Amino acid sequence: MSFGTLPNALVVIAVVVIVLARRLSWSELENSDTDVWRGPLVLMGVGVYQLYDRHTGMGFIDVVLLVIGAAVALIAGTASGRVAQVERRAGKVFFRLGMPGLGIMVAYLVIRLGLAGVGHLLGASMSGGPALMVSMGANLLTQSVVIQNKARREAEEYSTR
Template sequence: MSLGTLPNALVVIAVVIAVIARRISWSELDNSNADVWRGPVVLVGIGIYQLYAGHAQLGVAGVILLAIGAAVALVAGVASGRVAQVERRAGKVFYRLGLPGLGIMVAYLVIRLGLAGVGHLVGVPVAQGGALMVSLGANLLTQSMIIQGKASRMAEEYTNQ
């Protein structure tokens, strides 16, 4: 592990802990679109910057690992968003992942870290921090969009009653 990888790993770990803590407990869902995309897009931006700043050369193995990581992130994001619980309380929308969503997030993180390990073993430089940040951001963005969609449908049903 290089000296540059350690801060990256610490940032990813801190983000994961903060996100999991927030998403397993009931949280009010701000109805603005910015709440859905702001944090995940920042993560994706940081990851892309790190990939670009690291001057990583994308070979065939790098492209394959990035594609697999993106697919895993999107599938896990959709799955965890679908099992998320959404409730309306006193005119406000609250959500949480609950245990099934937490299980999906943990499985996603284990698979994604496994992909990073495989990339490291085969010498693919893009399989490290930047790619992890992009993958995590894509996962959270997908998850948030599914949850926001559920909340919007719930609001429509509530106003149509």
């Protein structure tokens, strides 16, 4: 592990811990949605910036692993968003992942870290930190979109009662 990947790994770990802690407990889904979107977008932005900075050394294996990582992130984000619990309390919408969502997130992280390991063994230059950041950001953003859609449907259903 080079000195450059250590800060990336620490950022990814810190974001994962913070987001999981927040999403496992009941949180209000605010009307502005910025709280739900901000972290994933920042994570993706930093990852894309770092990938762009290194894009000249990108090979076929790098592209394949990035595509597989993105697909896994989108599938896991959709699945964890679908199993998330959404409740309406006193006119406000609250959500949490719960244990099924945690299981999906843990499985996603194991698969994603496995892809990074395979990439390292195959000599891919993009399988580490930046790719992990983009993948994790895409996962959390997808999860957020699914949860917000679920909350909107619940709010519409609640208003028609």
